Amino acid sequence: MSLIMSLNSGSSSLKFQVFRMPAEVLIASGLIERIGLPSSVFTVKANDHEESATLDIPNHKEAIRLVLESLKSHGIVSDLKEIAGIGHRIVHGGEKYSASVVINEQVEKDIELLSDLAPPANLLGVRVIDEILPEAVQVAVFDTAFHQTMEPISYMYPLPYEYYEKYGIRKYGFHGTSHGYVTKRLREILGSENSRRIISCHLGNGGSLAAVKNGKCVNTTMGFTPLAGIMMGTRSGDIDPSILAYLSEKEHLSLQGVTDLCNKKSGLLGVSGISSDMRDIENAIKDGNARAKLACDMYVQRVCSTIAAYAVQLGGVDAILFTAGIGENSIYLRQLIIETLEDAFPIELDRTANNIRRKEAKISTTSSRIQVWVIPTNEELVIARDTYRLMK
Numbered sequence: 001m002s003l004i005m006s007l008n009s010g011s012s013s014l015k016f017q018v019f020r021m022p023a024e025v026l027i028a029s030g031l032i033e034r035i036g037l038p039s040s041v042f043t044v045k046a047n048d049h050e051e052s053a054t055l056d057i058p059n060h061k062e063a064i065r066l067v068l069e070s071l072k073s074h075g076i077v078s079d080l081k082e083i084a085g086i087g088h089r090i091v092h093g094g095e096k097y098s099a100s101v102v103i104n105e106q107v108e109k110d111i112e113l114l115s116d117l118a119p120p121a122n123l124l125g126v127r128v129i130d131e132i133l134p135e136a137v138q139v140a141v142f143d144t145a146f147h148q149t150m151e152p153i154s155y156m157y158p159l160p161y162e163y164y165e166k167y168g169i170r171k172y173g174f175h176g177t178s179h180g181y182v183t184k185r186l187r188e189i190l191g192s193e194n195s196r197r198i199i200s201c202h203l204g205n206g207g208s209l210a211a212v213k214n215g216k217c218v219n220t221t222m223g224f225t226p227l228a229g230i231m232m233g234t235r236s237g238d239i240d241p242s243i244l245a246y247l248s249e250k251e252h253l254s255l256q257g258v259t260d261l262c263n264k265k266s267g268l269l270g271v272s273g274i275s276s277d278m279r280d281i282e283n284a285i286k287d288g289n290a291r292a293k294l295a296c297d298m299y300v301q302r303v304c305s306t307i308a309a310y311a312v313q314l315g316g317v318d319a320i321l322f323t324a325g326i327g328e329n330s331i332y333l334r335q336l337i338i339e340t341l342e343d344a345f346p347i348e349l350d351r352t353a354n355n356i357r358r359k360e361a362k363i364s365t366t367s368s369r370i371q372v373w374v375i376p377t378n379e380e381l382v383i384a385r386d387t388y389r390l391m392k
């Protein structure tokens with residue numbers, strides 16, 4: 001028996017889960033938000049009990065220290081050495097990493113080299129653990145790894161080839177741990193013959209779709225960075241790239257400023273002017289807000305167009321699956337998406353079956369040729385599984 005912690009260090013947040021392996025029992029979990037800002041919020045759940053505290057946590061080192069201390073104070077461990085392995089969610093693995101690896105000096109260097117493409121906080125988590133728990137095995141689980149099976153026809157951009165060679169400018173794709181987990185789970189349910197061509201829709205605050213053939217990714221919507229693809233909570237997704245230079249000139253913004261605007265002020269938030277949160281958008285639509293409706297319809301159109309494109313690339317579709325915050329919870333969005341597809345594809349929503357949240361379920365009718373499923377994602381479990389496997 002081993003205790004494994006999965007850690008997800010974002011720019012101002014830290015999420016963790018502790019599992020007893022190999023039984024895969026979740027024994028503690030928690031979240032620290034607003035790291036480096038006044039009034040950070042620390043929530044921890046252990047022994048069926050949830051506690052929240054507001055305090056000032058200046059940096060990731062303090063955040064991780066606090067998490068480890070709380071594991072002691074909640075009786076999860078009596079000595080921190082009981083945590084045998086730590087798995088980190090690492091956003092970018094470049095072309096080198098198509099699977100999870102044990103972190104050594106070389107891996108740390110590689111992650112650092114890629115850090116201009118991904119949040120540097122990922123590496124901070126690794127370094128803090130190096131200091132506090134030097135004996136623990138650390139494993140990197142890359143968000144890009146699952147997508148490394150894409151062929152050049154899907155991952156190359158139509159730019160001068162030399163920039164691929166010089167800078168590695170290509171599509172990498174993200175949310176790979178999630179797409180990998182949910183498509184594998186659906187293939188277990190349906191059997192490999194009935195799940196050769198899956199379109200996986202990870203719709204959360206960030207969102208991406210993946211086309212998966214015989215369990216391998218052949219295309220995905222996020223690109224060189226997570227800004228590409230479908231419209232998201234605050235990200236624009238794909239837009240005419242000339243808009244960047246035009247807006248930069250008109251609004252007297254640097255190119256970085258415009259890129260930030262596309263990342264943080266666009267998407268559902270930008271169009272609706274209300275919120276990046278789909279629940280708020282749904283409520284505003286109920287109140288008759290036209291811009292919320294427009295934002296939602298644009299979102300649905302982009303998801304549906306991608307599904308249509310991937311159906312062509314896959315040579316047909318056996319199943320479409322929904323996962324992540326919106327995919328697992330928004331009955332309304334799932335209905336809009338599937339009913340939009342109904343005119344063009346042999347697909348039919350079972351409205352009663354669709355009336356579920358956060359659980360595994362088939363939501364298409366028995367006569368629907370394309371099956372539609374909700375499969376809750378669990379990236380933390382994948383991180384713990386990979387960490388346990390590689391430790392051994």
Ligand code: ADP
Pocket residue numbers: 203204205206233276277278279280282324325326327329330331357
């Ligand atoms: P992240 O990408 O930050 O991990 P999540 O996967 O948690 O995000 O997804 C967050 C999104 O899920 C938000 O837009 C939120 O509104 C949406 N969501 C969560 N619960 C519901 C719900 N009951 N109905 C509609 N949308 C929901």
